[in-house]
Amino acid sequence: MPVEEPCKRYYLPLLGNPSDDIELQRKYKTAFGSACYVAADANATFNCFYEEKQLKEKKNGEDGKACADAKRIAEIFGAAPYSKNYKCVKDSGTDDYSLQVGPDPAIKIYIKLGDAPLETSLIEINGMPAEVNGPYQNLVEPSNVGPGKDFHCEKIDNIEQRVRILQVNRKAHGGKIHSDLAGFTYPCGVDENCKPKICTEPDILKNPESTPNQYDPERAEVHHVVRRKDKRLCPWGTNSNKNAAVISGKLNRHLTNNDPSSDEVKRINQVPAYTP
Known part of the structure; x- marks a missing residue:
C-alpha cells in the first residue's frame, strides 16, 4: 500500500506548550496514547493527530476517539473542564471540525486538518x-x-x-x-x-x-x-x-x-x- 505524502490528519488544539513542557507532554501522551507524538522537525513540536473516522460518532452513539480526547484537553492541562454535552461537527465549506465546549454556542474549539509531521524515530x-x-x-x-x-x-x-x-x-x-x-x-x-x-x-x-x-x-x-x-x-x-x-x-x-x-x-x- 503506498504511503501518503504529505500525510493529512486532524490535530487537537492542545492547551499550554507541550513542545517545551515535557511534563505536560507526558500528561497528554498518557491520556491520549499513540495519537500524540514528538515530530522529527528541528523544533521537536508535539501534538496529537487523528484520522477523520476518529472524529465521527460511533454506531452506538459514543464519541470517536478524537472527539472524546478533545473534550478532555482542559482537564488534562489543569484548567476548568470543557463541557462534554456536545458533539464534533464538520464545518460547512471546510474540512475542519468544531466542538462546542461551553453553554454558549460561540464557545468552541476547532480540530483542523493539516500536514501531520514525520514522527521522531527516537524511542524512549x-x-x-x-x-x-x-x-x-x-x-x-x-x-x-x-x-x-x-x-x-x-x-x-x-x-x-x-x-x-x-x-x-x-x-x-x-x-x-x-x-x-x-x-x-x-x-x-x-x-x-x-x-x-x-x-x-x-x-x-x-x-x-x-x-x-x-x-x-x-x-x-x-x-x-x-x-x-x-x-x-x-x-x-x-x-x-x-x-x-x-x-x-x-x-x-x-x-x-x-x-x-x-x-x-x-x-x-x-x-x-x-x-x-
Missing part, C-alpha cells in the same frame, strides 16, 4: 530518547532511503536490500538464518483453555527462499524496527539498514501492529554489528 529507553542502531548498520546504504520505504524496493551492490540483509545474517551464523530477537517473548492469543498465551521467538528461522508459504510463522522476514507506518498510517520508519532486523514472520506480524517497545529496541541495539 529508561526515560531517554534513543536511536535505533541495528546489526546491519555497517552495510552500504541503498541510494534511496526514506520514511515508509520497504526493504524489497531498493538494491545494495545490485542485490535487493532484503536479500542482502538475509545474506549477511546467514553468513554470520554459519549458513543458517538466526533471529535478531531470539528469546523475545510476546502475547500471542489464548491456549485451548482460553488463557493468555505467551510465545517465544525462536533462534533459527526458515530460509524464505526454500519456504514458499509466506505465512509460515518461522519464515525469516526483514522487519522495520521503527515501523514503516505509524499509528496514523503515515510514513515513519525508513529502509535504512540500521533500522532492519531479521525476525520470524509470526513476530513480525505481531510487532507491526504495535509501536516499538524499549525492550525491543534495547535488544536490537545490543546485537553486535554484522560484517558485510
Whole structure:
C-alpha cells in the first residue's frame, strides 16, 4: 500500500506548550496514547493527530476517539473542564471540525486538518530518547532511503536490500538464518483453555527462499524496527539498514501492529554489528 505524502490528519488544539513542557507532554501522551507524538522537525513540536473516522460518532452513539480526547484537553492541562454535552461537527465549506465546549454556542474549539509531521524515530529507553542502531548498520546504504520505504524496493551492490540483509545474517551464523530477537517473548492469543498465551521467538528461522508459504510463522522476514507506518498510517520508519532486523514472520506480524517497545529496541541495539 503506498504511503501518503504529505500525510493529512486532524490535530487537537492542545492547551499550554507541550513542545517545551515535557511534563505536560507526558500528561497528554498518557491520556491520549499513540495519537500524540514528538515530530522529527528541528523544533521537536508535539501534538496529537487523528484520522477523520476518529472524529465521527460511533454506531452506538459514543464519541470517536478524537472527539472524546478533545473534550478532555482542559482537564488534562489543569484548567476548568470543557463541557462534554456536545458533539464534533464538520464545518460547512471546510474540512475542519468544531466542538462546542461551553453553554454558549460561540464557545468552541476547532480540530483542523493539516500536514501531520514525520514522527521522531527516537524511542524512549529508561526515560531517554534513543536511536535505533541495528546489526546491519555497517552495510552500504541503498541510494534511496526514506520514511515508509520497504526493504524489497531498493538494491545494495545490485542485490535487493532484503536479500542482502538475509545474506549477511546467514553468513554470520554459519549458513543458517538466526533471529535478531531470539528469546523475545510476546502475547500471542489464548491456549485451548482460553488463557493468555505467551510465545517465544525462536533462534533459527526458515530460509524464505526454500519456504514458499509466506505465512509460515518461522519464515525469516526483514522487519522495520521503527515501523514503516505509524499509528496514523503515515510514513515513519525508513529502509535504512540500521533500522532492519531479521525476525520470524509470526513476530513480525505481531510487532507491526504495535509501536516499538524499549525492550525491543534495547535488544536490537545490543546485537553486535554484522560484517558485510
